[in-house]
Amino acid sequence: MTATNAGPGIDVAVADPGAVTLTLPPLPSMVRVGRLTASSIASLTNMTIDDIDDIKIGISEMITMLIQHGDGSPVTLCFEADDDNFVVEGSTAATRLDVSGNDFALATAVLEAVAETSSVAFNDGRIVIRLMKAVAVGAAER
Amino acid sequence: MAETASDEELVRERFRQLRATGDPALRDKIIIDHAWIPRTVARRFDQRGESFDDLAQVGSLGLVKAVDRFDPDMGTNFVSFAMPTVVGEVRRYFRDHTWSVRVPRSAKELKPLITKAIEQLQHETGRSPTVAEIAEHLQLDADTVLEAMEAAAAYRTSSLDAPTRDSDRSNDSHRGLAQNDRDLGRMVDATAIRQLLETLPGRSRMILYLRFFEHMSQAEIAEHVGTSQVHVGRLLKAGLEQLRQQIDPDDLTEFV
């Protein structure tokens, strides 16, 4: 546990839970489950709600892409969060990754806009999407 | 009215018979024989301005619980066993302010409060707030705030679905008591409700108390209070309606 001074009179201990892994069946209804998990974990880092909203968008894009391009295998999400960073890596099995569609372009554009860094890769039969968001409100403030 | 040793053994014997046969007439007899316990306790608590009858009613609820729980082979005598239960019931009723008509702080209630808090905090700090800051501001825990913010409009709509505007609002019997309960559950301020409950006449108040605090069914209330279930239903409906009419719309954030 680390303590962070998040503002006047507020001392918040930031949990560092290590990696949290979530495995989801590739269903549309699961996108929201992923969002809720992401926002819960993100709120542990004491980032602002605007940043949490961005993460929800990013996660949504990530899971949607994995569902649409995957081969029907479960989608695995791995979250790591600490004082300074929120990182999530999502992956699923796929036979190929088609990057030519408009949907894909739109989704990756949004992903890039909401994250500090993001990447989409296809390796060894798995699509792997990563998203990293820096925690703006933290030890650095005030 | 103490019991002699042989009285105690007689009572224990009756309990053994009750446990063996489950005979409701025997149960009633045991309860009536010990009705002096709640009356004694009620008398003791009566100085605080509550009505003796109400307290005795509540106390007898404890008595019934004790009768149902007592194990004659445990070695204690029934009066010693029952007394704390009865006292406990009356004390609980007294803790005045815990007629917690279980008011859930629903997401729908919290959302406007959270929105206001965000505006305020944004103004103060010049940036958007964290969940922890919002929680601190509203004196709630962070999980509650997060859940309220994440609550799905779709879920809320389906669980709080009331009859549409087109339905006949005066035809409450149609909606059933469950709907009325939900309405009551959506009222915001438990303190306001407590104060309102105190304005009701004793019988209605007792019945509403038993319904919402003791979570008794209408049948159980009828048995306890000594009236018919139909009458209890009517009193509950009337009591709820009276509460509804007295509620200041400004105290509510959401009401059907």
Place this chain on the structure above:
Amino acid sequence: MSEGEHKKSMEEIGRNESIRVTIDKGAVVAEGDIDLAGGPLLDTAIMRLEASGPVVIDLTAVEFIDSSGLRSLLTASRRAEGRNSVVVLRNPSAGVKRLLSITGTADQFQIEDGDGSLAAGGEK
């Protein structure tokens, strides 16, 4: 039940875990999340209304929208263009507007804010 044409004032198109969509007074009203799960119901409602001119989509109670949800709106907008009409987004939240500005798609719609003002194109 009634003589002649009788328009219901509100009709529920459908609901699932993500979204509830109704048509109320000629507008599509969405409540909840417009994502992969919510989009299809929204599409259904939009297609219901399309024949009759501009499509008003009330987003007052929309908590969340992502690019797949945006896709539903953009498709509707393209079809509206085809019949010389427009899609009106009523009362979009800050989150919705953020997505519109990230993607640069605000000018595909007519935005009607809570105070009744109209603006084509979003903010940045």
